[in-house]
Amino acid sequence: MSDGKQQNVSPWGQKLVLLAIGLSLGLIFSEAVLRLAGISYPQPYAPDPHCGTRLRPGFEGWWRKEGRAYIRINRYGFRHGDRGPAKPAETWRVAVLGDSFIEAFQVPEEQTFCAQLERRLQACADLAGRRVEVLNFGVSGYGTAQQLRMLRHYAAQYRPDLVLLAFFPGNDLRNNSAELEPYQVRPFYHLQGDDLVLDESFRQHPDYVKAQSAWVRGKVALTDRMRTLQLVYQLRDAWRQPAVTDGRFGVDLAALAEPRNEAWRQAWELTERLLAETAAEATRHQARFLVLTVGSDVQVHPDPSVRAAAGRQLGAHDLAYADRRLDQWGRQHGIDVINLAEPMGRHASENRAYLHGFDNTQLGTGHWNPEGHRVAAEIAAAAICGTAAVTRLPPPPPRLGSVPERP
Numbered sequence: 001m002s003d004g005k006q007q008n009v010s011p012w013g014q015k016l017v018l019l020a021i022g023l024s025l026g027l028i029f030s031e032a033v034l035r036l037a038g039i040s041y042p043q044p045y046a047p048d049p050h051c052g053t054r055l056r057p058g059f060e061g062w063w064r065k066e067g068r069a070y071i072r073i074n075r076y077g078f079r080h081g082d083r084g085p086a087k088p089a090e091t092w093r094v095a096v097l098g099d100s101f102i103e104a105f106q107v108p109e110e111q112t113f114c115a116q117l118e119r120r121l122q123a124c125a126d127l128a129g130r131r132v133e134v135l136n137f138g139v140s141g142y143g144t145a146q147q148l149r150m151l152r153h154y155a156a157q158y159r160p161d162l163v164l165l166a167f168f169p170g171n172d173l174r175n176n177s178a179e180l181e182p183y184q185v186r187p188f189y190h191l192q193g194d195d196l197v198l199d200e201s202f203r204q205h206p207d208y209v210k211a212q213s214a215w216v217r218g219k220v221a222l223t224d225r226m227r228t229l230q231l232v233y234q235l236r237d238a239w240r241q242p243a244v245t246d247g248r249f250g251v252d253l254a255a256l257a258e259p260r261n262e263a264w265r266q267a268w269e270l271t272e273r274l275l276a277e278t279a280a281e282a283t284r285h286q287a288r289f290l291v292l293t294v295g296s297d298v299q300v301h302p303d304p305s306v307r308a309a310a311g312r313q314l315g316a317h318d319l320a321y322a323d324r325r326l327d328q329w330g331r332q333h334g335i336d337v338i339n340l341a342e343p344m345g346r347h348a349s350e351n352r353a354y355l356h357g358f359d360n361t362q363l364g365t366g367h368w369n370p371e372g373h374r375v376a377a378e379i380a381a382a383a384i385c386g387t388a389a390v391t392r393l394p395p396p397p398p399r400l401g402s403v404p405e406r407p
């Protein structure tokens with residue numbers, strides 16, 4: 001007989017131990033399979049008191065939902081390398097405001113619109129003698145209201161010489177409207193006469209409050225390290241994603257045609273007022289302001305029959321209503337508007353090229369692929385080089401040690 005006391009484990013205890021071992025082995029196997037398969041769904045966003053959400057400072061991880069790229073967010077919360085607010089001497093800076101097209105997680109940083117625009121502007125003759133920096137302030141899901149807030153609270157600190165707002169009619173109109181936008185954890189503006197009135201009630205939204213908790217911060221830290229959790233949350237979010245429709249017209253497609261009801265008319269009126277306020281904010285910081293209209297995938301599809309079918313669905317002669325309206329708004333306010341849809345659509349048709357979509361999604365749909373970013377940057381750079389934002393710059397100061405030529 002043993003001197004020690006015999007430890008009896010109940011059948012339930014044995015089952016719990018076996019269950020724990022099984023779950024642990026299953027988790028280890030799941031992590032190994034996901035990593036070998038290169039599957040990950042990182043969560044690069046964090047709550048923000050001014051914009052509702054923004055990129056997490058210091059985030060790193062692979063993005064494979066659409067396209068494929070390794071994402072690095074700097075310590076300030078932006079995707080433009082290690083550049084901080086301090087502006088180097090003899091530097092001409094562009095602050096680009098926008099949504100997921102500018103954020104561009106689908107492609108490596110050097111292939112993004114901002115990076116390619118920087119390289120092309122550096123070759124602009126009117127910018128000779130200056131270093132060009134194009135800074136990326138794009139965040140997925142942003143509308144014009146959040147872009148205004150981004151400029152006011154963050155981008156202005158970088159002392160840009162030019163503010164370029166990339167406006168995507170496909171969903172920016174909806175994002176700006178508290179009535180049309182299903183995701184409410186964001187700031188909204190309302191019109192009272194000609195005045196913009198800010199609504200920051202999102203700070204009391206249960207989802208925003210919960211995101212501030214220690215529990216959620218710990219969960220995010222754990223999710224960064226466990227791809228199984230990333231997959232679980234990705235499936236959950238896909239299940240919860242609200243369907244956005246407007247009768248028989250999808251909201252994103254409906255934005256390309258003349259507004260069909262009061263909600264859309266008000267969204268347009270509010271959006272134009274927000275654009276004007278963003279221009280005024282840029283002026284207050286001694287920066288020029290341009291608008292870049294980003295075309296929808298259907299507008300630049302290489303197959304004309306796809307565009308025609310979308311027009312028939314909308315009951316519209318073409319899909320350029322938003323572009324024409326913004327161009328007219330720009331002329332009325334003395335603001336240059338660069339339209340991407342028409343020249344990108346022409347390039348796509350002439351070259352039978354898909355400017356949207358990826359091999360792991362579907363060509364012709366979704367965000368710009370590398371060729372789309374290249375063509376968009378080429379068109380924008382050519383237009384910007386000819387604007388007053390560049391041509392009216394004072395000459396660069398002489399370099400230290402140089403001797404000015406005598407007349």
